[in-house]
Every structure is written in structure tokens, then in C-alpha cells.
Amino acid sequence: MPPTEGGRLDGPRLDGPVPFRARGFAPRDLPVAGAVTLVGLLVLWQLGAWSGVISTSFISDPVAIGQAIWTLARSGELWANLGASLQRLAIGWVVGTLTGLVFGLAVGLFTLARSPGMAVVAALFPIPKIALVPLFIIWFGIGEGSKVITLATGVFFPMVISTVAGIDAVPRTLIRMGQAFNMPWHAIVRKIILPGALPSILSGFRITTSTAIVLLVAAEMVGAEKGIGAFVLAAGNLYDIDNLLAGIVLLSLIGLAISWVLDRLERVLLAWR
Amino acid sequence: MTVSSVRLTARGICHGFHTLSVLEGVDLDAAPGEVTVLVGPSGCGKSTLLGILGGLLKPDAGEVRMDGSLSPDCLNPITYIFQDASLLPWRSVAGNVSLALEDSRLPRAERAGRIAEVLAQTGLSDFARAWPRQLSGGMRQRVGIARALAVHPGVLLMDEPLSALDAQSRALLLDDFAALIARAGVTCVYVTHNLAEAVLLGHKIVVLSRRPGRVQATLALRRPLVGRHIEDPDLVALQHQLWDLIRDDAARAEREIADAAD
Ligand SMILES: Nc1ncnc2c1ncn2[C@@H]1O[C@H](COP(=O)(O)OP(=O)(O)OP(=O)(O)O)[C@@H](O)[C@H]1O
Ligand SMILES: [Mg+2]
Numbered sequence: 001m002p003p004t005e006g007g008r009l010d011g012p013r014l015d016g017p018v019p020f021r022a023r024g025f026a027p028r029d030l031p032v033a034g035a036v037t038l039v040g041l042l043v044l045w046q047l048g049a050w051s052g053v054i055s056t057s058f059i060s061d062p063v064a065i066g067q068a069i070w071t072l073a074r075s076g077e078l079w080a081n082l083g084a085s086l087q088r089l090a091i092g093w094v095v096g097t098l099t100g101l102v103f104g105l106a107v108g109l110f111t112l113a114r115s116p117g118m119a120v121v122a123a124l125f126p127i128p129k130i131a132l133v134p135l136f137i138i139w140f141g142i143g144e145g146s147k148v149i150t151l152a153t154g155v156f157f158p159m160v161i162s163t164v165a166g167i168d169a170v171p172r173t174l175i176r177m178g179q180a181f182n183m184p185w186h187a188i189v190r191k192i193i194l195p196g197a198l199p200s201i202l203s204g205f206r207i208t209t210s211t212a213i214v215l216l217v218a219a220e221m222v223g224a225e226k227g228i229g230a231f232v233l234a235a236g237n238l239y240d241i242d243n244l245l246a247g248i249v250l251l252s253l254i255g256l257a258i259s260w261v262l263d264r265l266e267r268v269l270l271a272w273r
Numbered sequence: 274m275t276v277s278s279v280r281l282t283a284r285g286i287c288h289g290f291h292t293l294s295v296l297e298g299v300d301l302d303a304a305p306g307e308v309t310v311l312v313g314p315s316g317c318g319k320s321t322l323l324g325i326l327g328g329l330l331k332p333d334a335g336e337v338r339m340d341g342s343l344s345p346d347c348l349n350p351i352t353y354i355f356q357d358a359s360l361l362p363w364r365s366v367a368g369n370v371s372l373a374l375e376d377s378r379l380p381r382a383e384r385a386g387r388i389a390e391v392l393a394q395t396g397l398s399d400f401a402r403a404w405p406r407q408l409s410g411g412m413r414q415r416v417g418i419a420r421a422l423a424v425h426p427g428v429l430l431m432d433e434p435l436s437a438l439d440a441q442s443r444a445l446l447l448d449d450f451a452a453l454i455a456r457a458g459v460t461c462v463y464v465t466h467n468l469a470e471a472v473l474l475g476h477k478i479v480v481l482s483r484r485p486g487r488v489q490a491t492l493a494l495r496r497p498l499v500g501r502h503i504e505d506p507d508l509v510a511l512q513h514q515l516w517d518l519i520r521d522d523a524a525r526a527e528r529e530i531a532d533a534a535d
Binding site: 171173174176177178179180181182183184187191192195196198270272273 | 327329348349351352353355357359361362363364372373375376404405406420424
């Protein structure tokens with residue numbers, strides 16, 4: 001029925017082009033803007049310190065922190081502390097990750113391991129691992145052993161959880177497919193289950209590396225001669241804010257470097273996504 | 274090339290899930306080199322039966338046997354083509370085909386040769402290095418077909434391999450299917466909802482009743498696959514005959530599904 005027939009037309013009129021309505025909700029990456037923001041904040045901080053708005057007896061300024069790092073690098077103190085920390089971080093993380101992977105695989109694949117394993121993980125995961133440092137010192141001494149074990153314990157539980165979650169997320173149809181092609185058990189695990197769980201395992205790495213840095217500093221503050229945690233604590237005891245912040249900046253840089261490596265790793269290993 | 278000649282027989286298959294009885298005493302005889310098509314209303318147990326035929330599900334009762342001889346280069350006697358292709362997203366097209374061959378004693382050169390051969394047969398040679406996510410649904414299903422052909426199967430089990438595709442891809446792939454199946458000479462069991470597919474591909478069409486599934490009728494179609502056309506009078510008549518057999522059950526199955534959803 002044409003609209004003019006048998007009735008008046010008194011609704012709103014539509015004249016003109018259809019308006020575009022799908023604006024927004026599509027944030028893009030602007031890496032330059034990120035860098036500019038960081039540099040801008042540093043400049044503001046520096047200007048604030050120079051103008052006296054920010055009191056340098058509470059917090060130093062970027063130039064002073066830079067100088068402190070430079071001095072530490074030249075004296076060799078930086079490398080000694082950094083080396084000790086990175087070594088603990090690497091050993092603790094690798095041990096925790098490997099054991100977590102193996103345990104997670106067992107839990108993910110075998111009925112016999114599943115409920116017992118998950119019960120243990122559920123009970124122990126919520127314990128803040130920092131609270132275990134004194135216990136580990138009693139068990140393994142004040143030296144490297146207790147520090148590495150602290151890190152490894154902190155890494156182990158999230159690693160188990162992401163491995164199991166990854167295995168559970170592998171579509172059952174793909175496993176059926178492998179069985180339908182008579183693939184042997186180990187081949188199904190290696191070629192279907194592990195690659196399928198890899199995205200979850202890699203995102204687990206992000207959690208475990210940051211956990212590991214937290215525990216590294218905590219363990220080094222309890223009793224270590226070398227290490228960034230020990231260095232920051234000592235600087236604090238001396239009210240040496242330049243060096244204290246230099247240590248904190250180093251921790252931030254370690255975190256950034258690890259996250260960069262993980263980005264690369266994901267880009268290479270998950271190129272298929 | 275020596276071809277396989279395998280007969281797949283199922284006797285008295287019964288199966289249920291919990292309290293739901295799905296198959297009740299199904300007999301099936303898939304003759305060597307022929308395509309047996311399974312049709313039936315939604316939820317009547319076609320996929321379940323196919324799982325049992327291929328040894329992916331253990332029936333509550335009954336037995337499935339295979340008899341005959343395999344060609345010496347057969348790597349997986351009973352092979353599936355899945356509805357969703359079931360490709361590994363982290364392997365390229367060639368890698369997905371290779372998956373089915375890697376755990377055999379096939380020499381490396383021969384493996385590469387077989388991959389190239391089946392990719393050519395399915396028109397995928399130019400896509401050997403593409404990721405599955407880069408392919409259309411029809412192309413992905415071709416990979417699934419290539420992977421199945423690569424093992425030179427004795428029996429090919431297909432669960433609605435074309436149902437996830439758009440009408441055009443389906444029509445194209447259906448022609449290829451008929452040619453590939455006729456050439457490979459393997460024993461096929463093909464599940465479909467689509468009666469046109471059934472009459473184009475089937476040498477024998479088994480109609481299952483609605484759940485619990487029993488064999489309601491078996492229709493034979495002694496005519497080579499190649500040369501069949503959907504408008505051929507005998508095929509049109511057969512489609513009508515099939516629809517008459519299925520219609521009431523299909524409608525009732527629909528209502529059951531709707532009731533269950535309430
Ligand atoms: N693993 C399972 N657990 C419980 N019930 C199941 C399971 N698999 C299938 N069923 C049920 O068994 C019945 C038959 O399922 P099946 O998938 O074999 O039917 P179908 O004929 O293939 O259906 P469709 O035409 O929809 O593919 C359905 O009612 C379904 O809900
Ligand atoms: Mg089905």
C-alpha cells in the first residue's frame with residue numbers, strides 16, 4: 001500500500017544521505033605516542049625537580065638516576081648485582097617452568113594424576129610464596145638454594161594451571177582425528193596436544209616471569225650479598241635515593257626485556273593464528 | 274596400483290547415552306568399492322553409527338567386522354572425513370596432509386610424492402604452504418579429503434562432509450567427490466541430510482528411522498557415479514521416494530528437538 005493512500009503523512013521526513021554511524025570502538029596502536037608519553041613524563045618530572053616543585057630529598061630526578069646507573073656501570077657494581085639477579089631468575093624460572101610443564105602434562109593427560117594433582121595445586125597455589133621464604137631458608141640455607149627454590153615454587157603453580165587449561169582447551173575433535181588416523185599416543189601428544197596448548201602455555205609465561213621478578217626481589221631482600229633486591233634494600237638503609245631508584249629502574253628494564261622476548265616468541269611460535 | 278577391496282559389516286548394533294537409546298539393532302553392509310549413504314532425521318544416531326563403524330565408539334551391543342584385502346600401500350584401513358575438516362590450525366595445508374603419513378614407515382621421498390599427488394587431485398597444489406585460516410570452508414574440506422586420500426584407505430567414512438559449506442562450494446565439491454571416489458574405488462559410508470547428495474553419490478541408500486534409530490529401508494542404485502545428474506528422472510524419482518520415507522519422521526524429530534529445548 002503506498003503511504004499516501006488513505007491517510008496523512010505527518011511523521012518526520014527523511015531527506016538526504018544515510019549518516020555513517022559506526023564511528024569509534026576501534027582503538028589502534030600508536031607506538032610513537034607511547035614513547036612520547038614516557039619521555040614527556042620524564043621531562044615533566046625533571047622540570048619539576050629543577051623548579052623545586054618535586055622535593056629531591058624524597059625522590060630523585062631522572063638525570064640523577066641516570067648518573068647513578070652510569071656510575072654503577074663504570075664501577076662494575078651494576079654488572080655484579082645484575083648478573084647475580086639474572087642468574088637466579090633464569091635458574092629459578094627454568095626449574096619452575098619445566099617441573100610445572102611436566103606436572104601440568106601429567107594432570108592434563110592422566111585420570112590418575114588429575115584429581116590428586118589439582119587438589120594439591122588448589123591447596124598450595126593460594127599461599128603467598130613470599131611467606132615460604134623463611135621456611136626455605138631453614139630447609140636450604142641462606143645461600144642460592146633457598147632463593148632459587150622460592151622462585152621455582154612461585155613459577156610452578158601458575159605454570160601447572162596454564163598447562164592444564166591449555167590441554168583442556170585443545171578441541172576434542174582434533175584428538176579424535178589423530179586417533180582416527182591411528183596416530184600413536186606420543187605423536188598425538190607431541191603434534192596435537194602440545195601445539196594446541198602452546199598459546200595458553202605462552203600466556204602462562206607472562207604470569208610466571210612477573211611472579212618470578214617479585215619473588216626474586218623478596219628473596220634477595222631477606223639475605224643476599226649481591227642482587228638488585230639486596231642493592232635496593234642497602235640503598236634504602238643509607239637513604240641513598242638515587243641508587244635505590246636506579247635499582248628499581250633496572251627491575252623495570254628487566255621486566256620490559258622479558259616481555260619483549262615473549263612478544264617475539266609468540267610472533268614466531270604462534271604465526272599460524 | 275592395486276586397490277583395496279574391503280567389506281564393512283555391522284550386525285545388531287545397539288547404543289545409547291545414559292538413559293537415551295540411540296541405535297537399536299542396526300545392521301549395515303557396505304560392499305567393496307561402493308558408496309553406502311546413510312540418511313535419516315536429525316538426532317537419529319547417524320554420527321553415532323559412523324563412530325561405531327570406525328572404531329571411535331564402542332557399541333553397547335553388536336559387532337562391526339571388516340573383511341577383504343587391503344592394497345599394500347594402505348596406511349590407515351578405516352579413514353574419516355570430518356564435517357568440520359578437523360585441520361590442525363598450526364600446520365600448513367601440506368603439513369596437515371603429512372600428519373597422516375608421518376607415523377608410518379613411508380620413506381621421506383615417497384611421503385612428499387603422495388602429498389603432492391593428493392594436493393593435485395584436490396586442486397590444492399598452489400596452497401600447499403597456506404595456513405588453514407587463510408582458506409575458505411570449501412578449501413579446508415578439500416584438505417580434509419586430501420589427507421584422507423593420502424593414506425590410500427580401504428574404507429572411507431564421511432559424516433556430512435559438505436554440510437558446513439555454502440551451496441556453490443558444495444556443488445563443486447560434490448562433483449569432485451564423485452570423481453575421486455569412483456577413481457579411488459574405496460568402500461564408502463557417507464552420512465548426509467541432503468537427499469540430492471544421497472542420490473548423486475550412493476550405490477545404496479540406507480534410511481534410518483528417528484531415534485531410536487533402526488534401518489527403515491534400503492534402496493539400491495546400480496549406476497556408476499560418474500555421469501549422474503541431479504535432474505535425471507530416476508534420481509528425481511528416488512529423491513521423492515526417500516522424502517516420503519523420511520518426511521513424517523523428520524517432522525516428528527523436529528518437534529522432539531523443539532520440545533527438548535523448552
Ligand atoms: N556423547 C554424547 N552424549 C550424550 N548424548 C549424545 C552424545 N552423542 C550424541 N548424543 C545424542 O544421541 C543422539 C544421536 O546423536 P547423533 O549425533 O548420532 O545423531 P545424528 O543422526 O548424527 O544427528 P544429526 O543429523 O543432527 O547430525 C542425539 O539425540 C544426541 O543428542
Ligand atoms: Mg551427525
